[in-house]
Amino acid sequence: MTRTSIGLLRVAAIFLFLSAIPDRALTQTVSFIARGDFKVGTHPHWMAASDFNGDGRPDLATANSDSNNVSVLLGNGDGTFQAAPTLVAGSRPESVAVGDINRDGVPDLAVANSGSSDVSVLLGNGDGSFQAARAFAVAGTTAAAVADLDGDGRPALAMAHAGVVSVLLGNGDGTFQAARAFATAGTSPHSITVADLNGDGRPDLAVANVGSLQTPGQIPGNVSVLLGNGDGTFQEARTFDGGTTPAAVSVADLNGDGRPDLAVANFGSIGSTAQPGNAAVLLGNGDGSFQSAGFFVT
Structure with a gap:
C-alpha cells in the first residue's frame, strides 16, 4: 500500500464510521451532493x-x-x-x-x-x-x-x-x-482520541495501532485503551481486536445504552494476508473494557 493510499484512506475513515452505525439508528436516508475538490x-x-x-x-x-x-x-x-x-x-x-x-x-x-x-x-x-x-x-x-x-x-x-x-x-x-x-502495547499507532471510557470522570485514551500487515513482518494491528488516573498519568494499556489494520478510532454511544463504544476504520492489507478494509464497532461495557468487535463491509 502506497503512502498516498494510506493518506487518502485516513481521511476517508470519517465516512467509514457512518457504515458502522446500525440501521435502526438511522431515521432518514443519508445522501451527498457531488464532491468538490x-x-x-x-x-x-x-x-x-x-x-x-x-x-x-x-x-x-x-x-x-x-x-x-x-x-x-x-x-x-x-x-x-x-x-x-x-x-x-x-x-x-x-x-x-x-x-x-x-x-x-x-x-x-x-x-x-x-x-x-x-x-x-x-x-x-x-x-x-x-x-x-x-x-x-x-x-x-x-x-x-x-x-x-x-x-x-x-x-x-x-x-x-x-x-x-x-x-x-x-x-x-x-x-x-x-x-x-x-x-500502548501496539505497533505503528495512527490515531488517538480522548474520552471518559469507564465513567469515572477522568479522560482516557484510545489508540488505533495499524500494525504491519502491509509490510514484511506481518504484525497485526489492535486498539489500545489506557485508562487515566486524572493527574496526567495512565494505567497499563489493554488491547482489543479492532480488525486487521486499525487506521482511525472514534468514541460515541452507538447503541444508546449510555456507555461509550469504539468505532474503528480498517484500511485492509495486501500481500499474502490480503484483506479488504472494513469498519469495526466495539460496544463498551462501561468499565473501560469492550465486547468483541462487529465488522461492517464498507
Missing part, C-alpha cells in the same frame, strides 16, 4: 475541522506529509472553501489536532511531525491565520490529540508514536512540560 499540500495525511476565523462557518486544516506544511481552508458555509494558504510545520507532518491551547478563546493547531520528531504548535489569531510554529520534542510522533488530561484546566497534548503515547502537560500559555511516555 480543493487544493492543499502534497499527500495530506489527516484533517481536522473547526471555526478558525470566528464567522460561524466550519473550516478545515490538513497535515501534508510530503510538503511539510499545513493547509487551512476557510469555509464559505455552503460546502465550498476558499483557496488554502499553507503554514510551515515540521518534517513529515502526519496528523493535526485542534484545541484552545493558550486559553484565549481562539482555536490553535497541534501538528505531529514524524520526520523531525516533534509537535508543532501554531497559535491562532482568530481570523484564520496562525502564528509561526513552535516545536516541542516528541520522538517520531504520528498522531495528536488536545485535551485537559490532568484536570488543571490547561490543555495538554497526547502524542502517539512507536508503541507509546507521550503526554505533554500544558502550561496554559501555549507551552508544554517535557513529554512523559506510556506504552
Whole structure:
C-alpha cells in the first residue's frame, strides 16, 4: 500500500464510521451532493475541522506529509472553501489536532511531525491565520490529540508514536512540560482520541495501532485503551481486536445504552494476508473494557 493510499484512506475513515452505525439508528436516508475538490499540500495525511476565523462557518486544516506544511481552508458555509494558504510545520507532518491551547478563546493547531520528531504548535489569531510554529520534542510522533488530561484546566497534548503515547502537560500559555511516555502495547499507532471510557470522570485514551500487515513482518494491528488516573498519568494499556489494520478510532454511544463504544476504520492489507478494509464497532461495557468487535463491509 502506497503512502498516498494510506493518506487518502485516513481521511476517508470519517465516512467509514457512518457504515458502522446500525440501521435502526438511522431515521432518514443519508445522501451527498457531488464532491468538490480543493487544493492543499502534497499527500495530506489527516484533517481536522473547526471555526478558525470566528464567522460561524466550519473550516478545515490538513497535515501534508510530503510538503511539510499545513493547509487551512476557510469555509464559505455552503460546502465550498476558499483557496488554502499553507503554514510551515515540521518534517513529515502526519496528523493535526485542534484545541484552545493558550486559553484565549481562539482555536490553535497541534501538528505531529514524524520526520523531525516533534509537535508543532501554531497559535491562532482568530481570523484564520496562525502564528509561526513552535516545536516541542516528541520522538517520531504520528498522531495528536488536545485535551485537559490532568484536570488543571490547561490543555495538554497526547502524542502517539512507536508503541507509546507521550503526554505533554500544558502550561496554559501555549507551552508544554517535557513529554512523559506510556506504552500502548501496539505497533505503528495512527490515531488517538480522548474520552471518559469507564465513567469515572477522568479522560482516557484510545489508540488505533495499524500494525504491519502491509509490510514484511506481518504484525497485526489492535486498539489500545489506557485508562487515566486524572493527574496526567495512565494505567497499563489493554488491547482489543479492532480488525486487521486499525487506521482511525472514534468514541460515541452507538447503541444508546449510555456507555461509550469504539468505532474503528480498517484500511485492509495486501500481500499474502490480503484483506479488504472494513469498519469495526466495539460496544463498551462501561468499565473501560469492550465486547468483541462487529465488522461492517464498507
